[in-house]
Amino acid sequence: MPKDFILSAEGVTKSFDGFKAIDDLSFYLDEGELRTIIGPNGAGKSTFLDLITGKTRPDIGKIEFKGTPITKRSEYQIYRMGIGRKFQTPSVFANHTVYDNILLGLEGRRGVWSTLLFGRTSTEQRDRIYDILKTINLAHKANEQAGTLAYGQKQWLEIGMLLAQNPQLLLIDEPAAGMTDEETVKTGELILSLAGKHTIIVIEHDMVFVRQLNSKVTVLHQGHVLREGTLDEVRNDERVIEVYLGRKKNV
């Protein structure tokens, strides 16, 4: 089965103190695909990303990235294979400048000795950083502490760090949270512009945003895949409606 999927998860289960957050989940992603994962609270969306990025390890099942098992690797090893993640709550280096945040995200060697001895920033790198800062609209704040940014700006900064990393697989957890409508649209455009060059998984609650992305949608429920398909197919699925009923009638 696993032909040239960039990411595949098979029979993955993860339980916390008896509660099965992920239950026999199987999931396949083609190279270059943009996929949106939706699902009610507690469906296991973030836990799934945790499992991919090595934050937690599955009890059983295997996850492969480009045919290589990654369940036994540590967080930074997985990152270096080319998987980047934006967290649900923006997590940036609050006591570093915006510029330094992007610098630390920049692709390149990450060993102790290389940062110690060859840590100088080249002119190309500097240009690259300013390009990214322009893209995420933070060029004017380059020398400010990241901790002083507004919530939405932090979200963008984190996306900027992802851009700097230039990973093959991007995992983006609720990018639109805390953004104004205008910013949300801009974020959507940014993600769409990345699609194709990168493989992307987006987790989102905001249905307007999901519609904007217009991608294949996977619905998670109680730790396993409930339905996959286009947004319209999913919206009209009986089981999906049942799961969401009372919570998101307007879907």
Add this chain to the structure above:
Amino acid sequence: MTVIVLRKHTHWVVFYFCLLAGVLIFEHPLYAQAPTLREALAEVLPSDTTAHDRFFNQLAAAEKFDDTTRNLLILWRNEELMLYTDAAGKAIPVSIDTPDANGKSHLFSVATGQALNDAAGAPVLAEASALTPIDSDATLRKKIQRAMDLADISSANPDTRKLAARKLGTSQRKENLSLLEARLLKESDKSVRKSLAEACALIRLTDFSSPKTQIAAANELAELDCLGATEALRALAANDQMDISVRKAAAKAQKSIRDYKDLVNFFGTIFRGTSLGSILLVAALGLAVTFGLMGIINMAHGEMITVGAYAAYVVENIFRNGLALSPLGIPISIPGMHAGEGLFQWYFAVAIPVSFCAAALAGLIIERLVICHLYQRALESLLATWGISLVLQQLFRVVFGANNVQVNSPSWLMGNFTVSDVTLGYNRLFVIAFAVLIVVGTWLLLSKTRLGLLIRSVTQDRDMAACMGVPTRRVNMLTFAFGSGLAGLAGAFLSQIGNVGPGLGQNFIVDNFMTVVVGGVGSIVGTVISALSIGISDQVLQQILESPVLGKIMVLIAIILFLQWKPSGLFPTRSRSLDS
């Protein structure tokens, strides 16, 4: 010089007690019926060696060797029996009591135990110098001692009998064998029978004329697990003039007994480890509450232990003669109750709650002044409380002095008893029992009471609990006070096992933190298991490595390696506030 003075002093103490005991016993109707032994003694006392020997033989064969006779023999040996010549010129052996104001004493007949009366019925009073002392020489004193040793196996007290049998066995004198065998037939107490059998076997071991007897004796000793026989067996096994079969049997018996000894030592170690673990547990439980549940690193936790220990010390002194302290030259005097022995026994029952409250109060103050500013800042709480710990240690030094003080245990905590050669001290047993009570109590408090519910809610999510109307400030305060109080209890126990000094708690702080970390932060079950396993492995390793320090180091290394395997302890709790 001092030795002589001391010995003289002892004489008087023994003398006084003998008399006291004598007077008490004499009034008992049973003894008024003139036991034959003492009459015989009275008869031979003024007489010669042959008569003495006759008496000693009679003594050895006696059915029952009573304490009165024993005391009289001691008096005889110590040259404290006198001859009183009465009006009729008859010499009567007597003992005397403490002289009155005129230097005169009452006289008590050795034969009857009654006070001597003159013709008019008034008690006879005499100065000691007016009486003829009954002298004894070294040979006689030795004989008296041996006669007593022999007679002791007929004592009314089983413990005395057991001890006497052991003593006779170890001396391995063949002439005592028949006596021991005869006694063995009559003996009814099981443990005394064992000692007697061991003594007989030990003596038979020296029967060089019959290798068969010797082998049988060696086998019997092995069967009886006679711990006292190892030395004799070893000597026999090493004796190259012995028959080879005897030597083999001796070596085999020696090995069998050594195995048994190892077993006994092992259980003794387990017991000591359990009691040490229990103290560790009580203190660590307090830490599990403050560190595990509240996420506060209280480096002053050790000082809470010390507070508890000093509280016990103060209570003890209040029960006695009071306490005079002079911190920084300011005299403070705490009046004492001058309690009698009976009442004093109860001081520890008072000290336990006082220790708890004192430490809880100290914890409360610390929480209000410092720690309440430091929730969610674990590292800072570590540093700030270390500062407090320094201040407290110095305060102890200023108030109670830099030297250790001793806290006397009530007598009911001092004894011990033996199960299959394993000695169990009452103080250690008490600690274990009390630790069980405290663990159960803490568990009930946390899981069954309303306060416990509030504590757990604050543990899981302080902000959310506050939103739900939980008075987090008060809950924090009470939890911290409770945790500190538990440390105070541990201090009270420690005061019963060793001395109390300003640095007492410091010795425990590392162990305590280790216990909590190994057990899994916030888990009471984990704390219990890890405290016991650390306590026991500490004792076992100390025994194996024959060095307390190496044992401790090994435990620490083991803990570091253990955390490789289970970084969040035995029972990890998934509390988000602790992740970082």
Add this chain to the structure above:
Amino acid sequence: MSATFRKTEIILLGILAFIALVLLPALNAWTPPESFFHISNFTINLYGKYLSYAVLAISVDLLWGFTGLLSLGQCLFFSLGGYAFGMYLALKVGKLGQYKQDLPDFMVFLGYKELPAHWEPFRHFWFAASASALVPALVALAFGYLAFRAKIRGVYFSILTQALTYAGCLMFFQNSFMFGGNNGLTDFKFVLGHDIRNAATQRGLYIATGALLFLTYIFCRWLTQSKFGKIQRAVRDSENRVLFSGYAAPNYKLFVFVIAAAIAGLAGALYVPQVGIINPSEMATDKSLEAIVWVAVGGRGTLVGPVVGAFAVNALKSWATRAFPDLWLIILGGMFTLVVLFMPKGLVGLPGQLYSLWQKISRRRTNAPPDGDTSFPEAPSDHQNPNPES
């Protein structure tokens, strides 16, 4: 992107180095004792001690202030360095010891006839000097590897380093461990052939310690300004984020831990000949915490702070232990608690703290409304936990 050193900083450093390394020793050597400018031998010796404390403090701050590792084991590394050099000094006593034998006194006392093999190479100065950095570094490497591999963080790391120090302290207290038991190593006579009690030798040691401090400062300055330093501080602020940015945070921590151990070891090596003794009580956890006090008082997260703190607290200690011997520990403990509670940035950060306080007061006095910018609700600063909800 500023260069590693600013111009003013270089000038200031140069002046300070001149005063400490040239002026003070010169005043000690070439002014008559009754002169106003004379610096006594006692003072030079005292300052030399403070200088080695300052180096230790920098190593503590490199871990705590810059990497967020509150190690209670720095005094262990300090003492290990001290012991390594102390062994050299003890072997140089020769036949001048109490027992007039080649072996150090305590070995004669314990009945040894020959020098144990692990003592042999310490006859050589350069071996001892490099061992004073390498031995602590190796211990730190072994321990750090295990601890960081197991993801032991925060207070757990502190507790574990405390246990490590405790174990080391117990070990050195043992006579059979062959480092002099609880008396340690003392009664040194010569260092590099010079009489250790000679004023000139002590002056030399003072200058060497000052040079070490100077070099340590420059090295740490370079380290913390490099990209490595940025990652180091990122580890302190949000280790998880660092991991998810592809940096092997454990390796970074291990590197800093080992470097800090080596620095502390060198400080210890220079401390021992100046105080003339090294014993296991130097390893007690309390000593580590005392060094942490210096850093906290001076100001953590800066390189000047630890130096200021080491001098200030120790000068205070020298005075207070004489003026109020009974109260010194109460002063130290109380001061520490207050600093942790109210002066998180230490003496170095005090001007800034006072300035903002003054601003607040003056604003209140003029009854001006609060700044519009700051009324915006700040997002929860839960950056330790990048993903709190699953």
